[in-house]
Amino acid sequence: MVNHTHKEILQQIDHAQHVVLVSHRGPDGDTVGSALALQQYIDALGKKVTCYCVNETPPHLGFLLNSEKIGPHNTVWNDDTVDLVIVLDSGDLVHAGVAEYIPNGPDRKWPVICIDHHITNKQYGDFNLINSEASSTCEIVYGLLEDTNAINKDIATCLLTGLITDTGSFSNLATTASSVHTASKLLSLGANLQQIAKHALNYRPYTTLKLWGRALERLHEDEKTGMIVTVITLDDITECNADSEAVSGISNFLNDLEQAAEKAIMVLAQTTPGVIKASLRTTNPLIDVSEFAKLNGGGGHKKAAGFTINGTLEHTNNGYEIINKRD
Numbered sequence: 001m002v003n004h005t006h007k008e009i010l011q012q013i014d015h016a017q018h019v020v021l022v023s024h025r026g027p028d029g030d031t032v033g034s035a036l037a038l039q040q041y042i043d044a045l046g047k048k049v050t051c052y053c054v055n056e057t058p059p060h061l062g063f064l065l066n067s068e069k070i071g072p073h074n075t076v077w078n079d080d081t082v083d084l085v086i087v088l089d090s091g092d093l094v095h096a097g098v099a100e101y102i103p104n105g106p107d108r109k110w111p112v113i114c115i116d117h118h119i120t121n122k123q124y125g126d127f128n129l130i131n132s133e134a135s136s137t138c139e140i141v142y143g144l145l146e147d148t149n150a151i152n153k154d155i156a157t158c159l160l161t162g163l164i165t166d167t168g169s170f171s172n173l174a175t176t177a178s179s180v181h182t183a184s185k186l187l188s189l190g191a192n193l194q195q196i197a198k199h200a201l202n203y204r205p206y207t208t209l210k211l212w213g214r215a216l217e218r219l220h221e222d223e224k225t226g227m228i229v230t231v232i233t234l235d236d237i238t239e240c241n242a243d244s245e246a247v248s249g250i251s252n253f254l255n256d257l258e259q260a261a262e263k264a265i266m267v268l269a270q271t272t273p274g275v276i277k278a279s280l281r282t283t284n285p286l287i288d289v290s291e292f293a294k295l296n297g298g299g300g301h302k303k304a305a306g307f308t309i310n311g312t313l314e315h316t317n318n319g320y321e322i323i324n325k326r327d
Contacts (some may be wrong), residue, residue, distance in 0.1 A: 044150060053071060060200055088116070115129045135178070227265065
């Protein structure tokens with residue numbers, strides 16, 4: 001499939017009457033920021049827009065304008081007025097949480113636009129705007145809206161949130177000259193860096209730290225791969241009263257370890273019964289963790305990827321092991 005131009009994407013939005021913006025499950029700053037930026041743009045055009053996600057916006061992103069509009073609005077998929085769907089920051093429809101509503105192939109009820117920066121993106125859109133060299137989906141959306149004169153301070157704050165969170169505050173390998181230049185432009189347009197730093201970067205409730213304490217206690221080097229590995233169980237999450245952000249945040253925190261520059265970090269988290277999510281991180285320029293993720297049915301970026309497997313994390317005499325109850 002071809003990568004479509006900004007003009008083609010904007011034309012699809014201009015011709016639509018009711019747009020559904022899809023943020024991926026376990027929403028982060030990039031998928032939320034890009035969705036809310038487009039929500040404000042489309043709303044200003046006088047069109048109806050629904051922000052869909054299987055999960056609510058996490059508390060640390062609640063400072064973004066209209067963040068409360070994102071959520072599991074499942075009835076929208078039966079709304080006859082919907083005539084365009086835009087999926088943001090998701091390499092496939094399963095991760096986006098909409099595979100049951102949007103089939104691959106000719107049976108789709110609506111045209112689908114995919115805007116993403118994951119190198120493993122499957123180009124599932126009828127219209128695709130994908131740039132794996134971009135730091136974030138928010139950087140791509142900035143390019144899309146740059147010539148529309150629509151970017152105000154609220155849209156700029158949304159876009160800078162995604163750019164900063166995906167680059168680890170300009171500290172990881174997603175940071176490029178382009179991302180820094182885009183950030184500079186967003187600041188000149190009024191983006192509130194102080195709010196972003198306070199809420200999106202420094203939000204650490206004590207429940208998060210309790211959960212991270214358990215993960216840090218279990219850190220060990222895997223003898224076969226040399227990766228630094230830890231686990232988070234379903235009981236850990238329940239007992240610490242932790243949210244999805246606490247679970248996902250530990251991977252980024254561990255990415256600062258010296259060993260992440262040598263090989264890689266892997267966090268195995270039991271977030272629901274029978275399902276384990278693996279998060280992979282590395283800062284080694286010679287390692288592509290997305291290739292490891294793809295071997296297990298997942299995907300992502302070269303330096304940050306993940307996959308999901310069936311099973312249960314159980315403590316044994318040999319440490320934590322993945323037990324598949326069906327075996």
